[in-house]
Amino acid sequence: MGTDAEQFLRRLARELRPRTDQSVDVLLTRLRQELPELWEHEDLSAMAVTETAGHVTAFLDVLEHGTDASETPTPPEALELARAFARRGLSLSTLLRAYRIGHLALLQQLQAEAPRLTDDAELVNAAAIRLTREGFAYVDRGSEQVVGAYQEERDRRLRRRLALAAEASRRIGSTLDLTRTAEELAEVGTEDFADAVTVDLLESALHEDGPPPHPGTGLPLRRIAQLAVRGTSFAAPTGGVHHFPPRSAPDRALATGTPARHTAEARDGRAAEGADDVFPSVLLLPLQARGTVLGLVRFLRGPGTAPFDDDDLHLAQEITARAAVSIDNARRYTHERLTALTLQRSLLPRHTAEQSAVYVASRYLPSGSRAGVGGDWYDVIPLSGARVALVVGDVVGHGLHAAATMGRLRTAVRAFADIDLAPDELLTHLDDVVIRMQREEGHGLGELSATCLYAVYDPVSRVCSLASAGHVLPIMEHPPGTDGGDPAEPPIGPPLGLGGLPFETAQVTLAEGSLLALYTDGLTQSRTRDVDAGRAALSAVLAEAPEGPEEICDRLLATLAPDRPADDVALLVARTRALDPDHVATLDLPSDPAAVAGARAFTTERLAAWGMEELAFTTELAVSELVTNAIRYGKPPVRLRLILQSTLTVEVSDAGSTAPHLRRARTFDEGGRGLLLVAQLTERWGTRHHREGKVIWAEQALPA
Template sequence: MLEQMVTRSPIGIAIVDTDLRCVWSNPALEQFGSGPAQRRLGLRFAEIQPGLDAEAIEAQMRHVLETGERVVGYEHVGRVRSAPHRETAHTMSFTRIDDDRGHPMGVYYTVVDITERHRARQRLALLDRAGEYIGRSLDIRRTAQELADVAVPALADYITVDLLESVLRGAEPTTRVTLLRAGQQSVNEGVPEAVVEVGEVAAYRPGSPPLRCLAEGVPLREERLDPLAAEWATDIPGGRQATFLELGLHSVLVVPIRARGATLGVATFFRRRRQEPFDEDDLNLAEDLVSRAAVCVDNAWRYTREREAALVLQRSLLPHRLSEQDAVEVTACYRPADELTGLGGDWYDLIPLSGARVALVVGEVPGHGIRAAAAMGRLRTAVRTLAALDLPPEEVLGHLDDLVARTAREEGVGPEPEDTDSARGSGCVYVVYDPVDGQCTMAAAGHPAPAVIMPDGTVAFVDLPQGPSLGVGGPPFESVELALAEGSTLALHTDGLLARGKEGAADTGRNRLREALERSASSLDLRCRAVVDALAPARPHDDVALLMARTRLLGPDQVADWDVPVDPARVAEARKTASRQLTEWGLEEFAFTTELVVSELVTNAIRHAVGPVRLRLIRERSLICEVFDSGDTAPHLRHPRTTDEGGRGLLLVSQFARRWGTRFVPEGKIIWAEQSLADPPD
């Protein structure tokens, strides 16, 4: 009965003597490819199964012989004689056999094939590793490379991950199929199998398996590749042509990368070193692996698309470039706190004004992200609109305050607008600089005062009265006026530059800013970036904006002004005086138009205004004509009928000048007209 049990047992059983040579085995052991039992007799384990780790197995046998302790469930992986190209796994148990006096006679061991269980564990381990390793960032290319890194060498010897070009850009998939190599990996260092590099176009022949999988969304398995096929590729820019035989590739899996019903690309798995071809279990594993990666690629794609949309919004709200003018040399630096979207509520602007003047603006909206960016965009648009009216800084902030408060009331925004896109509680500093006399006027609404870097390098902060934040109510805004020497630098900044992390002392922040501004730099742009790098961490807790403007003065040869007697007969003399000045400047081609503008503006001032009249010409990037009078009534453009005798003066000015307008000053008003020097009149 015992003989029948061991002989007919489906479990492989063998006995070795104290020299570890086989003395008996049952027929079931033959299923492991070791041949008939007679051929095993007298052989050591290494001679019976050279593809297995014989030393480790015999070490277990010796341990059992020496100690008498049983070893149960010892697992080993290797290649048996009957399947040299396929890795198998077995579990073995060892028991010592003693004679009737207790002396060891040998070892009795059993063998059970657990290859399927071992492969199942490997698949689960690979999927667990994929879940942990793939998708650690929202970068599409990095995610694709992580898929390649995980699959090699656990599943394949070489893998390529190709994604649609539109997906890599974060755009919607299009009918145009252009695949880019997003990731690849190989068991061989340097990926010698690669025909194209990461980032290059992966061009496949029409009807090739990758394009079929991409179009149909169905995976494909080829156990044996055509050795002379050229990896299905064609017209590879800068790539090399190589057959599968030259690359050593013999089996392939092509799996579409699909998520939420959309195909984003294809992953291609090759075997080179391992001789066994891919089977159905490998294909199922590859599909599971790719499906997990596809979700991460889809998330990264959607994030890229949304972030690109957000950045387009941000770029549309911030100035693409600061306007060119001669009043100041200017540069700016912006660093958002929201590192994912790159959006924030801080903004800066430079607005050209009449009379060669400029307005410098820096502001801050509470909060971060797209809501703050939307509120910032509305606020910046309002500032530019108010600046076009040539209002003093305190009046600009006053109108802006009313606008923010009214908008908040209409939208029903409470005192804490954190979850809305309201601009209530925003801060802003508005500065107007005149390059003719170097005068600078500024006002602030809940915003840090600018710093001034003197020509000698010393730094001082403007003693600027602080008005309330926009939209919260409070006393009226006040402005200060100061004269700036040529070569002085204004540094307008948000409060994110004053405190790093949670440090809050204003004096400490100012001292740090002063030290950073005092450090020399070869250019204004480098100094601006150096200040932000020194004071703001790579991931600031608050948005940071810094606008630096180095002042210039227009030379005496660029400005000319004259007193004009309040007498209609003196208009002709004003025209001649302006014409002579244009001749001195070499602008004779503008004489006719300028005489017409001077004639109309001076005539209107003498006819309708009171007090002294002054005429001023400014030659900058444009030719500016200004007429000052002490009146407080603004002229209006009329459209006279053909029978009217008058009312055509400002209409003619508007036709010949690029732009014109009126600005009020404490002593009266200035009517101005501007002609482009880049476009001489016909």
């Protein structure tokens, strides 16, 4: 009977094969009735038609040829449908149920066809038993392979998801540049995930102002980055400002901060994007960091690509959450950097006053690293007696605190320079200022630190005096064919803020036209060059530079810092000038009140030679009072010096250390008015001390 049943099933299969299409239609009708959700996806329903036909053909082959159903390979269409289910994130149980329903319907068709071919009830019964056994073997074998294909695809998607998440973590936020971070998000998103990605940030988030988003407001956004794997035209250009229509899906996602997945109609796609290309499947992911909505990221898939599923939405949320933190960090860094840079530039001298002692040019170049703006500074300070102070310094650290500290130190240096302190004394007082700042801010000794170089150049004597607090010494270059002394290099003192250690002043006589380059270490030090090589390159540029200081600054930056430097650069280049000896007049005076008349006569004669008779009265008065004070209260030797440069300066020096001061003379006082008269009749006056005594000076503006 077994052989008869097998022969009967072969006949049954041959009879049913011409009507395969009818059998497929019956099975599909049954599936539509019992699993309507399967037909919600057009691509899956089309695959189900092919897959069903493949199963009918394969099972009829098993019956007709008598092959072992448990060894029969599952049709490729069935495996592809299983993979499609996995890609869509659909339930495996739904797939297996459809599998069982389809095979049951096919068995029922075969069993219904058997009585039409024979009236032998025993043969029909034996064939039914064998048919059921073969059917279960086929279903078991097919289910095993379908489940394997489904799990394999799920595992592949999981690995891809983990790999994409890891890649996003590695690549997004590699810099603190806002635009580059958004571009990295778009690049990662279009690699085996989306056909296009757009990144928009709220204008209010970019400018740290403006109200938070509200539903239906159509807030303005700036397109930071966009990328498509295929040629796609976007309505909003990169860098352009646009807005989504109020109450549109993107606008709602922005307002609520809720991720969304939707399939857009063609008209909706155009309305939302304004592009010619339509994206049927869209993920809308608000960029949220620290409880604030910063903007919106859209992942888009075009026709012919599987729509996004819930797993895709979760993956996109994970990527976007990582990117949002990086974008917020970049945004905050950019804002702080701009604030620090604005503060830094506002504290640096915008225009250096014209000096008779030096031709000077300066540059400040902020770093290109993520550390932020540093505390580098420079200054040019006019001093009495036609002298000038050149300053360069560097506060350790970066950011707003370093810039603010730099401003406080620069102000302190100017205050100390105004009382004409020697370089070593000035740095000692500045060291005290830093130590006091440390205490005020609760820092330990040395936690707040800075370096500073202070140099004073006198165009009359051509002597440059300098001292360093932890700062690199300047590069000096003398003109060819001139005699210029090399400085008895002072030991570079400790950085400011340590206290207790002395600073030393060195002096060097410079030939007229000598070059001095004061700089911070960001100019000479880099990842590819050590400090010595940098100083050698700097010296080479100065040695070959006949140009003025402005051109020299440009050449130095082009040679030593062609790209954005790793650290800030402050650069000050000065070419020295020598005051014409005919513009300096000196007279040694005896310590005798009768010498005052001779000092006045000397002054009158010299002013006449200079063509400055208009200043004779006030200058004689100033000379008379200053010389009288020096003879009466100071110590010999007493010397009068007149300097004609951009101003007319009267200097009286003596060996005493007692400094004069203004006081209010009472009605019947016989003295006390001389210095007050000098202060009223001249533009500036002051006292500077040196190791041999002091100098009292007064300046007047030259006639127009």
